[in-house]
Amino acid sequence: xxxxxxxxxxxxSQPLILQNPDTLVTPSTGLPAxxxxxxxxxxxxEGGVWGIGVVDLRSGETSTRNASRSFRVDVxxxxxxxxxIELSNTGELPLDSMIARNERFxxxxxxxxxxxxxxxxxxxWSIRETRIARWLSERGFSGTAVHGVDLDLPTPILLEPNTxxxxxxxxxxxxFYGSIDQRSVRRIGDNPPLSQANRETLGVAxxxxxxxxxxxxxxxxxxxxRKPSGEDYGIVILTENLCCPGKADQALSIIWDAxxx
Amino acid sequence: xxxxxxxxxxxGMVVLTxxxxxxxxxxxxxxxxNVQDLAMGAASAGRNIVLVWSEVQNVDGYEVYFRETSGxxxxxxxxxxxxxxxxxxxxxxxxxxxxxxxxxxxxxxSSTINTLPNIINKxxxxxxxxxxxxxxxxxxxxxxxxxxxxxxxxNFKQDIYAWDEQTKGDTIVxxxxxxxxPYGNGNPTYMAEPMGTSYGYCNQYxxxxxxxxxxxxxxxxxxxxxxxxxGGDIIYVKMYSLNISPDPDSPRGTIVSFRxxxxxxxxxxxxxxxx
Numbered sequence: 001x002x003x004x005x006x007x008x009x010x011x012x013s014q015p016l017i018l019q020n021p022d023t024l025v026t027p028s029t030g031l032p033a034x035x036x037x038x039x040x041x042x043x044x045x046e047g048g049v050w051g052i053g054v055v056d057l058r059s060g061e062t063s064t065r066n067a068s069r070s071f072r073v074d075v076x077x078x079x080x081x082x083x084x085i086e087l088s089n090t091g092e093l094p095l096d097s098m099i100a101r102n103e104r105f106x107x108x109x110x111x112x113x114x115x116x117x118x119x120x121x122x123x124x125w126s127i128r129e130t131r132i133a134r135w136l137s138e139r140g141f142s143g144t145a146v147h148g149v150d151l152d153l154p155t156p157i158l159l160e161p162n163t164x165x166x167x168x169x170x171x172x173x174x175x176f177y178g179s180i181d182q183r184s185v186r187r188i189g190d191n192p193p194l195s196q197a198n199r200e201t202l203g204v205a206x207x208x209x210x211x212x213x214x215x216x217x218x219x220x221x222x223x224x225x226r227k228p229s230g231e232d233y234g235i236v237i238l239t240e241n242l243c244c245p246g247k248a249d250q251a252l253s254i255i256w257d258a259x260x261x
Numbered sequence: 262x263x264x265x266x267x268x269x270x271x272x273g274m275v276v277l278t279x280x281x282x283x284x285x286x287x288x289x290x291x292x293x294x295n296v297q298d299l300a301m302g303a304a305s306a307g308r309n310i311v312l313v314w315s316e317v318q319n320v321d322g323y324e325v326y327f328r329e330t331s332g333x334x335x336x337x338x339x340x341x342x343x344x345x346x347x348x349x350x351x352x353x354x355x356x357x358x359x360x361x362x363x364x365x366x367x368x369x370x371s372s373t374i375n376t377l378p379n380i381i382n383k384x385x386x387x388x389x390x391x392x393x394x395x396x397x398x399x400x401x402x403x404x405x406x407x408x409x410x411x412x413x414x415x416n417f418k419q420d421i422y423a424w425d426e427q428t429k430g431d432t433i434v435x436x437x438x439x440x441x442x443p444y445g446n447g448n449p450t451y452m453a454e455p456m457g458t459s460y461g462y463c464n465q466y467x468x469x470x471x472x473x474x475x476x477x478x479x480x481x482x483x484x485x486x487x488x489x490x491x492g493g494d495i496i497y498v499k500m501y502s503l504n505i506s507p508d509p510d511s512p513r514g515t516i517v518s519f520r521x522x523x524x525x526x527x528x529x530x531x532x533x534x535x536x
Contacts, residue, residue: 100435100474101454118426122474125442153390155413157443 030061031233031259038258039063042237042251048218051238053166054255057177057224058232062170068143070163071220071238075120076146077112078211078222079164081188082172083127083135083146084109085179095184099126106184113211115193121149144168166236169222173234176209177224192223197249201256217241219248225259233259291366293320296358299371307465307530308350310376312358316344317367320360326370329354329534335370352461353377353524353531378499378522378532379404385519389425389434392514398422399444402488402498404523412444419447420488423517426476431507434515436484438473449473451487460536465528466495477517479505482536484519494527501535 035054043050043065051066073079084105088095095106100122112120124132124146132146143165150159179185192210194202202208202225210223221237237251294317302311312325322342326335329352339346348356353376359367387409388396399412399419412422419439427433439447451471453463463469463485471487486498499522508514522532 098470098472101452101472101476103474103476116427122426122442125445126474151443153413153443 029231030059031056031063032261034258035063035255038254039065042254045247045251045254047243047247049240050251051166051236052251052255053170053234053236054259055170055173055234056231057174057234060174064166064170066238067167068165069238070143070145070165071218071240073162073164073213073220074215075112075115075117075149075213076144076162076164077109077115077120077123077213078169078172079136079141079144079146080112080120080123080127080132081109081211082175083132084123084188085175085185086135086139087127087131088184089179093127095182095188099123104184106188109188110190113188113192115212117149117151121151124148139171141168141171164220164238166238169236169238170234173222173224173236177232177234180209180224189224194221194223195245195249197246198223198252201249201253203260214245219245221248221252223252225256231259235259291359291361291368293317293360293362293365293367295367295369296323296360296371299356299358299374301374301376301526302345304347305526306528307468308462310348310350310356310529310531311345312348312356312374313345314358314371317360320362323358323360324366326357326359327354331355350376350462350531351459352534376524376526376529376531378524380522380533380535381405381407381520383407383520384502385409385521387423387517388508389423389515389517391425391431392508392511392516396508396510396514398424399439399447401448402486402521402523404525407521412439412447415446417447419444420450421452421486422447423515425513425515426474431511431513432479432505432515434477434505434517436475436477436517441473449489451489453485453487455483455485455536458536460499460501460532461534462531463497463499465530477503477505481505485530490527496527497524497530497532498522499524499532499535 039052043052051069051071053064055062087093097105099105108119108123112123136144145163147160147162176189189209192208193212205228207226213220218239223235225233235255237248239248296314298315300313302313305311324337325339325346327338328335338348355373355375357370357373359370385407387398387400397409397411399410399417399422401408402420410417412419421436422444424435424437425433438450440449451466452475453471460483466487481503484500488496500519502520504518506516508516
């Protein structure tokens, strides 16, 4: 179902920052007409449980399926990036601060985005799990939980599962987009660790920022696509009990077909 | 004649030693009273060593002397008309004071005080998480003898432990604070780099840049540690003779070996120049 206008986002409790100051001069036309159908088709793919979301980042218009269902996340680098950006914007933990020897906060967030499990764990330890939980709670991201990252330890530490929802992920992409004029923010999401198939789908002409999370059971994709023509979209693909990773790529392809023109 | 030459040589050496001073100097040779009660003032902090002593009547002032080692050469570091002097030290060492009036001096140097840390002359070894599980990664600093131990053991309250944040490389290793990361059940420790090649002092925490997460490079020789104690005092430790090497018992394990100096004077950040 297509949420037609930004006003409908008010029904979702999470606040959004969806306007890029650099592009305010050009009115947005919202999501293309075919997106709602594409979201439905992607969510109906066999071989997995799906959460699908698309947002026109300039207008805030969204189209989603299973928006509030929580999906498990292995490496929670996207919520950490959003949390880090907001903590930086309030001055609590600037992205340029050194949180480890010779390593700035934004660098650690970037290496977490690149899939570094140990680095992602270190980001959680640096911000503190309790502070992250408080931020999630204060901002109303009730479908998201960040507890840690499973590491290769001699005696494994049992962690509560990390989770995320489509509607929360869209808000996280919105937080990123709202500060995209900051170089250190762009660097966090730069060079997304997408599969070759995803890259071919999205083409080389667009500017991409993104996050990726994969286990044997799921492949999650979170992408911001900035088209040369001025449109800026966010895409969220969440999966569970996935039969094969290529299915998630197929879902992305269906969504992108509706956005690319 | 030969005997006479040797005697003259020995006499010359004695005279030279007397001029430069030593642990029990024969004295500057003046006639003024000696300075008494030389002590370190409570306001001492970081590398600012505050010296205090009792007044000597009818003198112009006092000369403050410093030397790095007990057998080293005394160097005058300052002069004052008061009974206190603050020395901004770049290395730990000994202090002595004498009074002067015109060209006359105390008959002898005062007793000495020193800011030397405990030098734990022993090599300790810890290992990162890719070394075999029975090898210790944690470490507790102690004024007399440190203790390696299993950081994963909840009963072992480590000050630091070795940790590899990545999944590759056999010389990639970090030092984590005892309160940071997966084994954060220990005691807090903040770590700082040496300032250039000055290994004799560090900043006072939190001045400068201190880390709970400290990546070690194979070129590192020194790491300064700040250990906060209940009540607010901070004890400083200098890890030195650092050596980072692959663990032959594991394809990705890393060995970190080191010695350390433990500054027993709370909040004082001076050490020897060992590296």
